[in-house]
Amino acid sequence: MTVPSRPRSGVDALDRNAIVILEEALQLLREAPARAFFCYALGTLPFVAGFLWFWADMGRGAFAASRCLPASMALAALFVWMKAAQSEFAAILHRHLLGSTADAVTHADRFRAAMTHAAWQAVGFLLIPLAFIATIPFCRVYGFFQHLTILAARERTNRRELAAKARAQALLWMMQQHLMLLALLFFSAFVFVDIAIMLLLIPEMARIFLGVEGPYAMSGFHLFNTTFLAACAALTYVCVDPIQKAAYVLRGFYADSLRSGADLFAAVAARGEAP
Amino acid sequence: MTEADAIEAQRCFHHESREAVGRCPECGRTFCRECLTEHDDRVLCSSCLKRLDQSAAAAPRRRRSLVPALQVVAGFILLWLSFYALGNFLLTIPAAVHDGTLFTDDGSSP
Numbered sequence: 001m002t003v004p005s006r007p008r009s010g011v012d013a014l015d016r017n018a019i020v021i022l023e024e025a026l027q028l029l030r031e032a033p034a035r036a037f038f039c040y041a042l043g044t045l046p047f048v049a050g051f052l053w054f055w056a057d058m059g060r061g062a063f064a065a066s067r068c069l070p071a072s073m074a075l076a077a078l079f080v081w082m083k084a085a086q087s088e089f090a091a092i093l094h095r096h097l098l099g100s101t102a103d104a105v106t107h108a109d110r111f112r113a114a115m116t117h118a119a120w121q122a123v124g125f126l127l128i129p130l131a132f133i134a135t136i137p138f139c140r141v142y143g144f145f146q147h148l149t150i151l152a153a154r155e156r157t158n159r160r161e162l163a164a165k166a167r168a169q170a171l172l173w174m175m176q177q178h179l180m181l182l183a184l185l186f187f188s189a190f191v192f193v194d195i196a197i198m199l200l201l202i203p204e205m206a207r208i209f210l211g212v213e214g215p216y217a218m219s220g221f222h223l224f225n226t227t228f229l230a231a232c233a234a235l236t237y238v239c240v241d242p243i244q245k246a247a248y249v250l251r252g253f254y255a256d257s258l259r260s261g262a263d264l265f266a267a268v269a270a271r272g273e274a275p
Numbered sequence: 276m277t278e279a280d281a282i283e284a285q286r287c288f289h290h291e292s293r294e295a296v297g298r299c300p301e302c303g304r305t306f307c308r309e310c311l312t313e314h315d316d317r318v319l320c321s322s323c324l325k326r327l328d329q330s331a332a333a334a335p336r337r338r339r340s341l342v343p344a345l346q347v348v349a350g351f352i353l354l355w356l357s358f359y360a361l362g363n364f365l366l367t368i369p370a371a372v373h374d375g376t377l378f379t380d381d382g383s384s385p
Contacts, residue, residue, distance in 0.1 A: 059373035071362065080354070115347045118350045123350070123353070125354065
């Protein structure tokens with residue numbers, strides 16, 4: 001057993017390196033039950049499909065202007081649905097961290113999470129871009145909305161207390177959060193490029209190896225097509241967001257552990273189960 | 276006979292076989308140890324406590340339930356308007372930009 005080089009106590013004791021958090025997040029996703037991913041996909045894929053349809057229709061549709069209002073309302077509903085499903089995904093991951101096999105989320109929790117996101121996420125649409133432009137508060141604002149998503153289906157309190165807890169967790173370990181988001185940004189850029197290359201090459205490979213030439217392959221090179229770029233961005237989001245959510249679940253878990261010692265209980269429980 | 280002796284001689288209003296240990300200041304009846312509870316630095320019986328709770332919560336409860344609902348409605352409308360603004364922005368972008376043919380001479384894909 002290794003001995004730490006210096007004694008750490010209080011908040012610092014659970015301040016992990018950003019790369020360690022991301023590695024633990026990947027490990028958490030590997031160990032997570034399939035129900036978690038099913039829940040995530042059930043919420044995220046409809047919104048992604050709806051968003052891409054919306055983007056393509058508003059960009060090319062002949063009567064898109066008449067459809068903009070109802071389509072944007074449907075997209076808003078799908079967005080709330082997606083955030084509620086992501087909250088349930090985070091709750092299942094949190095339950096797995098605690099070593100509990102009980103059902104994570106009830107219908108009342110889902111409804112409460114959906115109402116929380118309907119009330120709060122629109123504010124995020126305004127604040128996050130402003131915080132990005134201002135740069136310095138971006139991590140705090142972004143972290144607040146991520147922690148809000150993580151806690152929405154798990155905490156059975158009113159919205160004010162939920163927001164206060166999300167804010168407190170977002171303000172913990174800022175350097176860790178900065179580095180974590182920076183690492184995820186670089187990773188996302190690589191994933192985006194990989195997906196773009198894959199989407200460009202697959203029709204060509206199908207034509208070469210299978211002799212299949214559909215309209216997409218015949219239409220030529222579409223790197224500058226906005227719908228193509230939006231599709232790449234959407235697929236990148238679907239690939240990277242689970243890792244980000246798992247990392248924020250871990251941040252929330254360690255933040256709770258400062259008072260409850262949940263990480264110690266989980267470690268003892270894990271040792272009890274090991275042969 | 277002192278007041279304490281008088282109370283001791285009395286019985287609980289709910290449990291006749293038990294001796295009373297105190298008097299509720301709201302209803303004036305005597306009760307045993309289990310029927311009295313401390314609330315706001317006073318010892319009250321369960322019936323008066325329940326009545327006080329209901330009357331305290333009745334008026335503001337209706338107001339509290341409206342504000343969260345209004346927050347949800349306002350938030351959803353704001354979300355809807357955000358996507359509507361995005362849609363309008365996409366509508367204003369020329370088709371050549373969406374197609375990726377902006378930088379080609381004949382409008383074909385690069």
